Amino acid sequence: MNLFTDVRALVLETLDQMAGAGELSQGLDYANVAVEPPRDAAHGDMATNAAMVLAKPAGMKPREIADHLAARLLSDPRITSAEVAGPGFLNLRLAPELWQGIVKAALTEGTAYGRSDMGHGRRVNVEYVSANPTGPLHVGHTRGAVFGDALASLLDYAGYDVTREYYINDGGAQVDVLARSVYERYREACGLEPEISEGLYPGDYLEPVGRALAEAYGEALLDKPESEWLEMVREYATDAMMHLIRDDLASLGVEMDVFFSEKSLYGSGRIEAALKALTDKGLIYRGVLEPPKGKMPEDWEPREQVLFKSTLHGDDVDRPVMKSDGSWTYFAPDIAYHFDKVERGFDMLIDVFGADHGGYVKRMKAAVSALSDGRVPLDIKLTQLVKLWKNGEPFKMSKRAGNFVTLRDVVEQVGPDVTRFHMLTRKNDAPLDFDFDKVLEQSRDNPVFYVQYAHARVCSVLRKAAEAGIPTDDATLAGADLSGMTHEAEVAVAKKLAEWPRLVEIAGRTNEPHRVAFYLYELASDLHSLWNRGNEDVALRFIQEGDVATSQAKIALARAVSVVISAGLGILGVTPAEEMR
Incomplete structure (x- = not known):
């Protein structure tokens, strides 16, 4: 049930009636007609911009359209008032039964309340984390993992067929550095002094990998030249690091559907096939790039390269895909990887990158646009x-990791639920402060606690109702008489519940799961406000002593809140709290 969708449908139906009666032009486009909460709740329950967006194409004054629309809407029993405001906005007030119906819908549908078919089952690939397999995940990866996982869950909730994917960057020079670093730990395990020179990975996390290598091969690799052991150690170390990364993700509750190896693209013909697809479209040529803007690098010299005409698809400059020596640039396998996604039949692609990949956005979008002939959109989230x-100071790096704070450091400090929720309390492209003390603080200023406390309070009400012998199963509560739910604080909670399905669609359309966290905080705030008013006004308390029917009606509202909080936390990957300790 989506009350905003229902009221919008009523508005559109009424506009058609006006057109049929000659009060409005025929054949107008209603696409931009919206029904949404008013900016000021005192103005009404919902507002529509219909008169404003239709005035120009209809050749009429906005207020003229609004007046006709208001008069007709008032004939519907769901609308109790329709007032024209300003130049032509229309503020609507709804019948109390609609808010009561929201509570019943939440109880009847459970955590499916708010689910949408907006996605129509379209296939979407969400690629996130995709860290180099050279060590444990760090705090930056943590944010990307949480954001990507919550986005995938949100899109699933909004009706898309979602695939979670991790791109293993195991084809570049960094895995050779990993192999050499592990080899030094292998030498250490064999009783020799490791030579951790500059450029190698110094973290202690490689020590068990070196010991395992020594147990498997003894001292057989000590006297061999690098050319004989590098490939084998590289594969061994990469596997060990991916096992570590999978464990890191599992500690955060993240499970991938697909792990795709960059290395698998080399020698398979898939890079060549992707570039041939671009060549066939006339988008690959040999040429010389202009010198980079700004300070000229000392080693820059004009040289002919194989280039992709990415400027034809929105990029700032064309991009090299093959170096002058005939080797691939780092962009070439990434083109092939995204071509593979397109070939797998996804309708939409989403990449979640770290902030340092901002310069990569346009070229990757250009590649996908070219490869799919503009059919498959790519959204890149940074x-x-x-x-x-x-303790008021920057948190120090992990000794085990060598030079950064790991995902495990964070999760071990505060737990996966707090980590996940707090990582979503800011929009993905805004910097985030993560204060270990504040995220555990039990106050309204801590959104994690505030939302969990609201859910725990409802659970407490249900336990007390059970002790009082009041039946509170969802079916019974859904059948409760809610006609007495008229107090402004109660109605405010119901109105916020009504926004949930709309919020899901907006967040899903914009790929912004942080909106869910914001909404849950607002819903929790309304529940806490109602609870606190019950401390002063006995009639607002959820359990009315000696009055089972009234108690069930009030508990129904509280239970509906916990249903929606549970659904929202489920999207964020957070377990709802049943009690606070």
């Missing part, structure tokens, strides 16, 4: 940096 604080 996650900004996370600053960690503890």
Whole structure:
């Protein structure tokens, strides 16, 4: 049930009636007609811009359209008032039964309340984390993992067929560095002094990999030249790091559907096939790029390269795909990887990148646009940096990791639920402060606690009702008489519940799961406000002593809140709290 969709349908139906009666032009486009909460709740329950967006194409004054629309809407029993405001906005007030119906819908549909078919089952690939397999995930990866996972869940909830994917960057020089670093830990395990020179990975996390290598091969690799052990150690180390990364993700509750290896593209013909597809479209040529803008690099010299005409698809400059020595640029396998996604039949692609990949956005979008002839949209979401604080000071790096704070460091400090929720309390492209003390603070200023406390309060009400012998199963509560739910604080909660299906669609359309966290905080605030008013006004308390029917009606409202909070937390990957300790 989506009350905003229902009222919009009523508005559109009424506009058609006006057109049929000669009060409005025929054949107008209603696409931009919206029904949404008014900016000021005192103005009404919902507002529509219909008169404003239709005035120009209809050749009429906005207020003239609004007056006709208001008069006709008032004939519907669902509308109790329709007032024209300003130049032609129409503010509507709804019948109380509609808010009561929202509570019943939430109880009847459970956590499916708010689910949407907006996606129509379209296939979407969400690629996130995709860290180099050279060590444990760090705090930056944590934010990307949480954001990507919540976005995938949100899109699933909004009716899309979602695939969660991790692109293993195991085809570049960094995995050779990993292999050499592990080899030094192998030498250490064999009783030799490791030579952790500059450029190698110094973290202690490689010590068990070196020991495992020594157990498997003994000292057999010590006297061999690098050319004989590099490939084998690289594969061994990469597997070990991916096992570590999978464990890191599991500690955060993240499970991928697909792990795609960059290395699998090399020697398979898939890079060549992707570039041939671009060549066949006339988008690959040999040429010389203009010198980079700004300060000229000392080693820059004009040289002929194989280039992709990315400027024809919105990029700033054309991009090299093959170096002058005949080797691939790092962009070439990424083109092939995204071509593979297109070939797998996805209707939409989403990449979640770190903030340092901002310069990569246009070229990757250009590649997907060219490969799919504009059929498959690519949305790239950048996650900004996370600053960690503890005891009022920056949180120190992990000794085990060598030079950064790991995902495990964060999760072990505060747990996966707090980590996930707090990572979504800011929009993905805004910097985030993560204060270990504040995220555990039990106050309204801590959104994690505030939302969980609301859910726990409802659970407490249900326990007390059970002790009082009041039946509170959802079916019974859905059948309760809610006609007495008229107090402004109660209606405010119901109105916020009514926004949930609309919020899901907006967040899904914009790929912004942080909107769910914001909404849950607002819903929790309304529940807490009602609870606190019950401390002063006995009639607002959820359990009315000696009055089972009234108690069930009030508990129904509270239970509907917990249903929606549970659904929202489910999208965020957070377990609802049944009690606060």
